[in-house]
């Protein structure tokens with residue numbers, strides 16, 4: 001033990017540590033003191049000088065006898081300098097090393113009356129093996145513009161001991177004129193990033209030349225630069241907030257490329273309220289960070305303001321984020337606005353829809369009244385000159401059972417309201433026909449001179465329609481009826497259907513297709529003699545009739561009496 005402590009670490013292998021699988025014999029049995037080196041990766045074809053990294057300088061006591069053997073085949077290794085593989089006490093030499101030399105090498109020696117065993121695992125890799133990465137020493141990561149690349153000690157020390165010659169490769173290409181143990185580079189840029197190899201060419205026994213190399217990557221960091229500051233976030237000038245609730249606002253700004261490490265306290269992201277710093281003010285906190293995006297190396301500063309509880313005073317204040325780098329400073333102003341809460345929005349929405357619903361219902365219910373009301377401003381007596389003589393042509397079919405009601409409707413209620421009250425010109429055949437004129441021609445003419453056709457339906461309407469074609473001569477109403485309907489359809493004349501009393505169980509089924517079609521288009525207006533407003537111009541029935549009538553009365557013409 002005392003002896004070991006005297007030994008000095010000879011070579012550093014820190015860059016190539018790894019663990020090989022150790023064979024079974026190693027896993028116990030012997031009573032000897034034992035040491036196991038870390039696995040050593042070496043490139044094939046080179047001269048390799050291995051000194052144990054757990055033992056130290058063997059020259060301290062030259063009297064110690066070492067015996068070496070390989071694990072494979074238990075072959076012993078001589079100390080003869082003539083052999084390709086031989087040992088110098090605790091050091092092992094391969095001149096050169098081949099792929100099939102990968103093995104576990106075992107040294108045995110006695111020291112201080114005790115046996116010791118040293119295990120040295122060696123792995124030879126082909127020069128272009130993917131495992132070649134294991135050959136590399138610690139990469140150099142520099143930001144210095146004039147870096148010095150040192151040759152790893154395993155090569156440098158041997159080279160000095162053997163009086164060898166140094167040379168350097170960059171990405172496996174010889175660098176002309178470079179023969180120093182260190183490589184001094186000047187003004188490196190990212191383009192100088194490469195694999196740098198230091199090679200020692202040396203002679204053993206004065207006759208053979210050997211190469212020993214070690215490689216390491218040089219990584220030249222992008223030189224950073226500050227750019228004009230660009231505030232990425234927030235993007236708006238206003239922020240909707242809920243007073244009484246906590247709030248956090250992030251301010252993020254681009255300050256340059258690969259500069260976070262160069263800030264040295266000169267990059268800042270701070271929040272201010274009304275131009276006053278919010279540092280050490282109760283209820284406000286902020287943090288700061290500088291982050292780099294990979295691989296672009298874009299550098300962002302971020303400052304998050306945390307307000308524990310948004311106050312009313314915050315709503316009136318002007319906040320600003322101040323982003324600063326050594327070369328630039330930018331501000332972003334922000335005001336806080338009260339956000340409508342979801343419930344109040346919902347209530348407002350419901351109110352609006354309720355009002356809308358009410359309005360549409362009201363318009364639907366009072367449409368007739370509204371129109372009639374508006375017509376009041378265009379007075380009832382206003383006339384219109386469209387060449388038509390009558391406002392309405394009334395057709396009906398008389399039947400025994402309904403005769404009296406029909407006459408009361410036509411000659412009392414209808415005339416009283418439409419003619420007397422509103423001044424409409426009404427044509428009722430029974431009343432207005434001029435005796436002696438050709439009946440067919442007269443009906444046709446008058447219908448064409450009317451703006452509306454009023455069809456008065458009674459329970460017996462059209463039941464005896466066949467009479468209309470009977471040779472004995474049709475009743476006058478039947479002609480009116482058919483000609484009126486015919487014209488109404490041809491001219492798309494507006495028809496007002498009025499129904500006197502109930503139609504009975506048959507409904508409208510017995511009507512002609514023409515009438516059925518009209519009934520489907522708009523339901524007949526029902527006149528009930530016993531209702532209180534039967535002949536009152538402002539009753540519901542007469543309002544609806546008036547609504548269906550033209551808005552202005554026809555102009556009397558002298559040509560037709």
Ligand SMILES: *[C@@H]1O[C@H](CO)[C@@H](O)[C@H](O)[C@H]1NC(C)=O
Pocket residue numbers: 025026027028029030031032033034117
């Ligand atoms: C190595 O030494 C330890 C004690 O120092 C012992 O327990 C172990 O068995 C030894 N291993 C071998 C392979 O001799």
Ligand SMILES: *[C@@H]1O[C@H](CO)[C@@H](O)[C@H](O)[C@H]1NC(C)=O
Pocket residue numbers: 060061062063064110111112113
């Ligand atoms: C070298 O080792 C031998 C045997 O172990 C011992 O007798 C001798 O004193 C040692 N020499 C030195 C200089 O330590």
Ligand SMILES: *[C@@H]1O[C@H](CO)[C@@H](O)[C@H](O)[C@H]1NC(C)=O
Pocket residue numbers: 074
């Ligand atoms: C290896 O060889 C040596 C010497 O020839 C012998 O003492 C030892 O037992 C052998 N070991 C094995 C594992 O065969």
Ligand SMILES: *[C@@H]1O[C@H](CO)[C@@H](O)[C@H](O)[C@H]1NC(C)=O
Pocket residue numbers: 098099100101
């Ligand atoms: C190992 O390989 C070298 C050349 O590649 C060859 O000369 C030598 O005979 C090989 N040794 C064994 C033990 O196979």
Ligand SMILES: *[C@@H]1O[C@H](CO)[C@@H](O)[C@H](O)[C@H]1NC(C)=O
Pocket residue numbers: 141142219221
């Ligand atoms: C180089 O070093 C810098 C800090 O000095 C570090 O941020 C970067 O990640 C390193 N790059 C590599 C490839 O190790």
Ligand SMILES: *[C@@H]1O[C@H](CO)[C@@H](O)[C@H](O)[C@H]1NC(C)=O
Pocket residue numbers: 170171191192193194195
């Ligand atoms: C060296 O090789 C690496 C990997 O192929 C490449 O990225 C780098 O640009 C090369 N450097 C030089 C200086 O040729």
Ligand SMILES: *[C@@H]1O[C@H](CO)[C@@H](O)[C@H](O)[C@H]1NC(C)=O
Pocket residue numbers: 045199201209210211
């Ligand atoms: C040593 O390396 C140099 C440069 O790559 C090469 O020209 C030379 O042949 C090598 N020598 C041996 C013995 O491999």
Ligand SMILES: *[C@@H]1O[C@H](CO)[C@@H](O)[C@H](O)[C@H]1NC(C)=O
Pocket residue numbers: 274275318
């Ligand atoms: C803050 O300062 C700027 C100039 O530094 C000024 O224009 C602005 O009016 C100030 N705002 C308040 C709220 O004091």
Ligand SMILES: *[C@@H]1O[C@H](CO)[C@@H](O)[C@H](O)[C@H]1NC(C)=O
Pocket residue numbers: 248287288289304306
């Ligand atoms: C800053 O605070 C915010 C909000 O609490 C948090 O999300 C963020 O991670 C913090 N950043 C730093 C650098 O501490």
